Amino acid sequence: MVTATVLQSGTMLNPGELQIDLFCKGLRIGASCDLVADARQVSRTRAGLGSGLELVLPGDLKDLWLNAPVEEDFVEASPYHLEKENGGYLVIDDRDGGRHPVRIPGEPAWYRARTSSGVEMAKVGVLQGTYLGIYVSNSCMYWYGGEPKNCRFCTTGANVGVNEVAVKAVADVVEVARRAKEESGVTFVHFNTGYQNGRGLEQIAPYVKAIKEEVGLLTGIQCVPVTAERHWQYDLLMDLGADHFSFCYEFHNPEFFARYLPGKEETVGQGAFFASLEYCQGKLPKGACSGEIIAGVEPIEDTLRAIDYITGVGAFPTVCIFRPVIGSDMEDHPSPDFAAMRRVMEYMYRACRRAGIPIGMAPNIEVSLIVNPDDAKYLVERDLGFRFYELKLKLMRRLAMALKFRRELRPHPVRGRLEDFRRRAAEAKS
Amino acid sequence: MIVERPADPFRGFEPAQVALLERLVGALEGRSESFALSRCGAGLEIRKAALAERPAGRPRILVFAATSERLVAFFYKPSRLSFSRDRFSYGAINLHPARAEDALLAFAEGLDYLEADFRPAAKPARLKRSLDVTVPEPD
Numbered sequence A: 001m002v003t004a005t006v007l008q009s010g011t012m013l014n015p016g017e018l019q020i021d022l023f024c025k026g027l028r029i030g031a032s033c034d035l036v037a038d039a040r041q042v043s044r045t046r047a048g049l050g051s052g053l054e055l056v057l058p059g060d061l062k063d064l065w066l067n068a069p070v071e072e073d074f075v076e077a078s079p080y081h082l083e084k085e086n087g088g089y090l091v092i093d094d095r096d097g098g099r100h101p102v103r104i105p106g107e108p109a110w111y112r113a114r115t116s117s118g119v120e121m122a123k124v125g126v127l128q129g130t131y132l133g134i135y136v137s138n139s140c141m142y143w144y145g146g147e148p149k150n151c152r153f154c155t156t157g158a159n160v161g162v163n164e165v166a167v168k169a170v171a172d173v174v175e176v177a178r179r180a181k182e183e184s185g186v187t188f189v190h191f192n193t194g195y196q197n198g199r200g201l202e203q204i205a206p207y208v209k210a211i212k213e214e215v216g217l218l219t220g221i222q223c224v225p226v227t228a229e230r231h232w233q234y235d236l237l238m239d240l241g242a243d244h245f246s247f248c249y250e251f252h253n254p255e256f257f258a259r260y261l262p263g264k265e266e267t268v269g270q271g272a273f274f275a276s277l278e279y280c281q282g283k284l285p286k287g288a289c290s291g292e293i294i295a296g297v298e299p300i301e302d303t304l305r306a307i308d309y310i311t312g313v314g315a316f317p318t319v320c321i322f323r324p325v326i327g328s329d330m331e332d333h334p335s336p337d338f339a340a341m342r343r344v345m346e347y348m349y350r351a352c353r354r355a356g357i358p359i360g361m362a363p364n365i366e367v368s369l370i371v372n373p374d375d376a377k378y379l380v381e382r383d384l385g386f387r388f389y390e391l392k393l394k395l396m397r398r399l400a401m402a403l404k405f406r407r408e409l410r411p412h413p414v415r416g417r418l419e420d421f422r423r424r425a426a427e428a429k430s
Numbered sequence B: 001m002i003v004e005r006p007a008d009p010f011r012g013f014e015p016a017q018v019a020l021l022e023r024l025v026g027a028l029e030g031r032s033e034s035f036a037l038s039r040c041g042a043g044l045e046i047r048k049a050a051l052a053e054r055p056a057g058r059p060r061i062l063v064f065a066a067t068s069e070r071l072v073a074f075f076y077k078p079s080r081l082s083f084s085r086d087r088f089s090y091g092a093i094n095l096h097p098a099r100a101e102d103a104l105l106a107f108a109e110g111l112d113y114l115e116a117d118f119r120p121a122a123k124p125a126r127l128k129r130s131l132d133v134t135v136p137e138p139d
Helices: A015-025 A073-077 A170-184 A200-215 A232-240 A254-260 A262-267 A270-283 A300-312 A338-355 A373-379 A384-408 A418-429 B015-029 B097-115
Strands: A053-057 A064-068 A080-085 A088-093 A098-102 A126-128 A131-135 A188-194 A218-223 A244-250 A290-295 A316-321 B002-004 B035-040 B043-048 B060-067 B070-078 B087-095
Touching: A015 A053, A015 A064, A015 A073, A015 A080, A015 A316, A015 A338, A015 A373, A053 A098, A131 A170, A170 A200, A188 A200, A200 A218, A200 A232, A200 A418, A232 A270, A232 A418, A244 A254, A244 A270, A254 A262, A254 A270, A262 A270, A290 A300, A290 A338, A300 A316, A300 A338, A316 A338, A316 A373, A338 A373, A373 A384, B002 B015, B015 B035, B015 B060, B015 B070, B015 B097, B043 B097, B060 B097, B070 B097, B087 B097
Parallel strands: A131 A188, A188 A218, A218 A244, A244 A290, A290 A316, B002 B035
Antiparallel strands: A053 A064, A080 A088, A088 A098, A126 A131, B035 B043, B043 B060, B060 B070, B070 B087
């Protein structure tokens, strides 16, 4: 059975296709909506390409999380608009009158609560999809200096410090993570630093240890990579409890990398991302690390090569659909074409299957800013191969839950010591 | 030219700041584009005016006093969402009353940017992307 449909025919899109098309075209907000009462705050402080409204698209294979563009100028031309009817929400497609029921995740009560030190919890961390995202320190250093070297698609530097507290206390992060786990069912905390002059991993270390020992959650780290002589930092973080490392190298084509990521090009270069990804993935279970890329800017063939490379090293690809975020240097760049993005996402799913990457293993982690590898299952034929792969993933999920995740989701001591990190850092300096 | 203006555009500014603001407003009068001025919190807001052939532009410049020695021209777009008070920053230019001629040149670049609807190619050379001041809230 072929589940994919062709957009031009006017037929209804399946949930996976609708997710992709909404990323590409955005969503207008109809007057019937009451998002103040019903939705999470729209926040663009979280990540380079985030700026929109969190939605859930229900589906028979899985529900899909999506951060839909709502603020950018290109949204005005979108055929999609959100309306509230009979207490529920619908995405309506003006081209064919298609009506797609969606769920709007509400704002958790803990967002407006305060930590013991008096900080509003949403200023410490917010949900992105179903996980807790935390920027542990002040804005990415690429934004500072006479000629900013920020990634050209990003607006983080224009926001952090305005909507968030600049430096987060470990105790505050622990309190927020605990509430998010108890009340929102969070299983994963993702720490991000932006560029910190090579000190990002060191800054994250105490947070990872505290989350493991005091809350019990899976932890992920996203920092600009360190050079090979400092790969020991990844080892120490694994000892402190890091479960996942993501490497945002964005563009596989080196010319696009250099053009749009001047800070990363100047400070570490594209090769450092590859070396660190290969190093970390080599030490962790298959599918534990990810290479993050943006589709829709560089030629599609380069994006497909990126997917082959990432899955080839045993990691999983996290593919963002490029969003010309309001206020960014690339605001004038066109939003990508649906057909091209559908091709990329289908390729991603097939590449993961071919390489045997265990996707969708961790419990309750849905990332709203990307098309998750297992979201793309809607884009392929549900043939025998599909069913066999899905069955295999289901069995692996059960096994992983029993052997790993159950333990990780309980507070437990870690073998690493923060003193080791400080000592090695001091030795390296001297 | 200015096609809309508030009754007391410089309310709350200090005399040295008002002297510079009057010259900035004079620069607006001298351009062929139609501008609308309004008060916005503690600042003076400038945008392209709504005309018969087009709606009001989304881009805005908010001029406010950061200190007695410094005005800031903050470039932003308001949220498209009716319930949101978010302002999307495009950066800021410092305008010093003590260096009025320099301030007028910088402001003229800022107006070019506004007229170009903040197209990245028209970004003023002196635009600072990261702000070092808190932008006042609207009323």
